[in-house]
Amino acid sequence: xRNFDINEDPHRRYNPLLNEWVLVSPHRAKRPWxxxxxxxxxxxxxxxxxxxxxxxxxVRANGVNNPNYESSFVFENDFAAxxxxxxxxxxxxxxxxxxxQPERGISRVVCFSPRHDxxxxxMEVEGIExxxxxxxxxxxxxxxxxxxxxxxxxxxxxxxxxxxNPHPHGQIWAQSSLPTQVEKTQKSLKDYFIKNNRNLLQDxxxxxxxxxxxxxxxxxxxxxLVPFWAIWPYETMIISKRHITRITEFTAEEVTSYATILKxxxxxxxxxxxxxxxxxxxxxxxxxxxxxxxxxQFHMHFYPPLLRSAxxxxxxxxxxxxxxxxxxxxxxxxxxxxxxxxxxHYKNK
Amino acid sequence: xRNFDINEDPHRRYNPLLNEWVLVSPHRAKRPWxxxxxxxxxxxxxxxxxxxxxxxxxVRANGVNNPNYESSFVFENDFAAxxxxxxxxxxxxxxxxxxxQPERGISRVVCFSPRHDxxxxxMEVEGIExxxxxxxxxxxxxxxxxxxxxxxxxxxxxxxxxxxNPHPHGQIWAQSSLPTQVEKTQKSLKDYFIKNNRNLLQDxxxxxxxxxxxxxxxxxxxxxLVPFWAIWPYETMIISKRHITRITEFTAEEVTSYATILKxxxxxxxxxxxxxxxxxxxxxxxxxxxxxxxxxQFHMHFYPPLLRSAxxxxxxxxxxxxxxxxxxxxxxxxxxxxxxxxxxHYKNK
Ligand SMILES: O=P(O)(O)O[C@H]1O[C@H](CO)[C@@H](O)[C@H](O)[C@H]1O
Ligand SMILES: O=P(O)(O)O[C@H]1O[C@H](CO)[C@@H](O)[C@H](O)[C@H]1O
Numbered sequence: 003x004r005n006f007d008i009n010e011d012p013h014r015r016y017n018p019l020l021n022e023w024v025l026v027s028p029h030r031a032k033r034p035w036x037x038x039x040x041x042x043x044x045x046x047x048x049x050x051x052x053x054x055x056x057x058x059x060x061v062r063a064n065g066v067n068n069p070n071y072e073s074s075f076v077f078e079n080d081f082a083a084x085x086x087x088x089x090x091x092x093x094x095x096x097x098x099x100x101x102x103q104p105e106r107g108i109s110r111v112v113c114f115s116p117r118h119d120x121x122x123x124x125m126e127v128e129g130i131e132x133x134x135x136x137x138x139x140x141x142x143x144x145x146x147x148x149x150x151x152x153x154x155x156x157x158x159x160x161x162x163x164x165x166x167n168p169h170p171h172g173q174i175w176a177q178s179s180l181p182t183q184v185e186k187t188q189k190s191l192k193d194y195f196i197k198n199n200r201n202l203l204q205d206x207x208x209x210x211x212x213x214x215x216x217x218x219x220x221x222x223x224x225x226x227l228v229p230f231w232a233i234w235p236y237e238t239m240i241i242s243k244r245h246i247t248r249i250t251e252f253t254a255e256e257v258t259s260y261a262t263i264l265k266x267x268x269x270x271x272x273x274x275x276x277x278x279x280x281x282x283x284x285x286x287x288x289x290x291x292x293x294x295x296x297x298x299q300f301h302m303h304f305y306p307p308l309l310r311s312a313x314x315x316x317x318x319x320x321x322x323x324x325x326x327x328x329x330x331x332x333x334x335x336x337x338x339x340x341x342x343x344x345x346x347h348y349k350n351k
Numbered sequence: 352x353r354n355f356d357i358n359e360d361p362h363r364r365y366n367p368l369l370n371e372w373v374l375v376s377p378h379r380a381k382r383p384w385x386x387x388x389x390x391x392x393x394x395x396x397x398x399x400x401x402x403x404x405x406x407x408x409x410v411r412a413n414g415v416n417n418p419n420y421e422s423s424f425v426f427e428n429d430f431a432a433x434x435x436x437x438x439x440x441x442x443x444x445x446x447x448x449x450x451x452q453p454e455r456g457i458s459r460v461v462c463f464s465p466r467h468d469x470x471x472x473x474m475e476v477e478g479i480e481x482x483x484x485x486x487x488x489x490x491x492x493x494x495x496x497x498x499x500x501x502x503x504x505x506x507x508x509x510x511x512x513x514x515x516n517p518h519p520h521g522q523i524w525a526q527s528s529l530p531t532q533v534e535k536t537q538k539s540l541k542d543y544f545i546k547n548n549r550n551l552l553q554d555x556x557x558x559x560x561x562x563x564x565x566x567x568x569x570x571x572x573x574x575x576l577v578p579f580w581a582i583w584p585y586e587t588m589i590i591s592k593r594h595i596t597r598i599t600e601f602t603a604e605e606v607t608s609y610a611t612i613l614k615x616x617x618x619x620x621x622x623x624x625x626x627x628x629x630x631x632x633x634x635x636x637x638x639x640x641x642x643x644x645x646x647x648q649f650h651m652h653f654y655p656p657l658l659r660s661a662x663x664x665x666x667x668x669x670x671x672x673x674x675x676x677x678x679x680x681x682x683x684x685x686x687x688x689x690x691x692x693x694x695x696h697y698k699n700k
Contacts, residue, residue: 004438011438025454037515085360087360090354099367100558102365102579103363156669183674321522321524325530325533325633
């Protein structure tokens with residue numbers, strides 16, 4: 003009988019944020035791939051596209067004209083998944099099988115810059131600082147609305163991630179309930195805080211900074227790492243070194259550091275397969291329900307689907323949907339590969 | 352203030368199997384789609400493909416020849432996600448952040464028939480009965496191996512679901528641990544059983560058969576329905592009317608009924624968009640850990656990604672990954688649409 007070798011042997015890892023396991027199959031990266039290839043557009047985008055509903059001055063689906071904005075620009079989503087209407091509702095608490103409740107919310111779109119062709123890694127740090135300040139403002143404004151208890155800031159980048167317009171933009175869905183994944187995360191953070199009187203993610207980050215093997219980038223205020231329990235091949239997480247519960251607590255210096263690490267991480271991503279690297283990213287932070295939420299720690303997730311090249315992604319399908327998430331390379335290997343990537347964007351080399 | 356209208360107003364629904372919520376946005380189906388379209392192959396497949404590693408008589412990646420099989424055929428996956436090796440391992444139970452354990456398992460591939468071109472809906476009922484008997488045999492054989500505690504039977508159909516060979520086949524991943532989704536399901540079933548001394552899914556099915564609005568197909572022994580809490584646009588579940596914990600308990604009559612409902616359901620799926628309808632499907636049933644598991648109820652999930660047409664799927668991305676699953680049409684509407692579909696395959700009309 004051999005001793006367990008985490009770099010070679012199939013194993014499961016535990017995710018203490020979601021209280022779930024992931025199956026890791028290090029040897030499986032070697033299997034050949036004859037399946038679907040993604041089509042990627044290598045077409046050079048114009049700085050301004052007259053047919054784009056996000057470009058400055060253009061008309062949106064609802065007939066409204068975008069202003070001639072010069073940095074980031076926010077508007078209400080024309081096809082929001084939630085509505086603001088207050089709805090009368092009597093909860094039938096005895097229900098087990100047909101439990102439903104109305105949900106109120108607001109969806110906004112955040113254009114990152116007037117430039118149709120500039121993704122995060124190609125923007126200047128100052129431009130990214132602007133986006134962060136927009137996120138801060140939106141978190142505050144939306145969070146101040148009495149029925150809004152959670153503000154989800156996220157970005158879907160690339161058509162493979164369901165993004166339907168290449169003009170760089172993110173979204174914000176603010177709503178009355180805590181979404182499932184956030185509720186689970188909060189439960190884990192809270193349990194840990196009650197038990198240890200410490201912050202789970204602060205303790206985790208400290209342990210990772212000592213081990214070093216999964217750290218991708220570190221600066222004075224933030225680290226970007228591949229979590230020990232990552233499910234996507236090149237999944238990462240950005241965590242602030244200081245205990246911060248929400249984005250509005252950042253100092254001006256921290257905003258700059260955050261913008262810098264965002265630029266570096268997304269640059270490394272693009273350089274990995276010499277492509278505009280698709281992902282969904284999003285911020286997890288304290289809810290806006292009026293609580294103090296010391297158990298919370300600001301962090302940002304990046305979930306990129308690509309596995310082997312610009313066109314071959316990881317499919318989270320059959321076993322993953324019915325059983326559990328499964329990955330083919332170890333997080334340590336992914337972190338090493340990302341670390342090696344240059345901080346200079348491949349288009350500028 | 353209006354009264355809550357579940358057919359029109361954004362709302363959340365509760366999934367008592369996974370203890371999770373889903374966001375339902377009935378009005379959102381109307382939004383235009385400018386995003387990625389899937390490429391679908393409309394190429395007519397040959398009955399036998401000399402380059403296919405699943406066709407009878409052909410050579411597989413490991414150099415082994417397939418037999419000239421005549422019904423279904425099972426072999427060990429050449430690129431398995433788990434290995435059978437017994438590994439020495441000392442559990443560090445004090446670990447919070449770096450918890451890992453070796454996992455042993457066996458992966459098998461189940462070719463549905465020698466025909467390269469025959470998907471489930473196009474097969475005869477007898478052929479599907481054969482597949483079910485193969486699943487029964489595999490559940491028994493794999494389950495009897497002492498370290499195997501769970502047998503996951505599933506199918507990835509279509510390249511959009513990561514299937515890399517169009518020769519109709521499914522997979523079986525058998526392993527020592529209970530996968531995350533199964534463990535969650537078991538917890539819900541058990542909690543309900545302890546509290547009510549009844550079976551959650553049996554009670555749910557009875558309630559659905561009275562309401563009728565989400566039933567797609569019903570026969571003497573099974574029903575196919577769109578769960579109240581479905582996340583995928585045309586997600587369905589097949590449940591047996593009799594309380595059955597595992598596939599090996601089926602009578603010969605039930606095997607025929609199950610084969611029949613499988614053929615009908617997949618035929619309706621294909622007819623919906625006149626395409627070979629992609630999905631991941633899989634069976635949830637009692638683990639093979641030696642327990643009796645009265646709390647369990649055999650059921651089969653279908654998770655199909657298509658939303659609007661043969662080429663436009665639902666993307667489970669940003670908000671869905673970070674927040675919670677979101678759907679654009681109600682389960683009741685989906686069930687009605689599926690119910691309307693003919694039981695005769697569009698290719699035979
Ligand atoms: O085993 P296959 O068909 O090569 O691979 C497919 O199914 C597996 C099990 O759901 C997934 O892990 C893979 O991502 C997917 O591409
Ligand atoms: O809002 P968009 O960009 O039109 O749509 C995209 O992001 C949403 C939020 O993650 C998803 O619900 C959609 O499936 C996806 O296509």
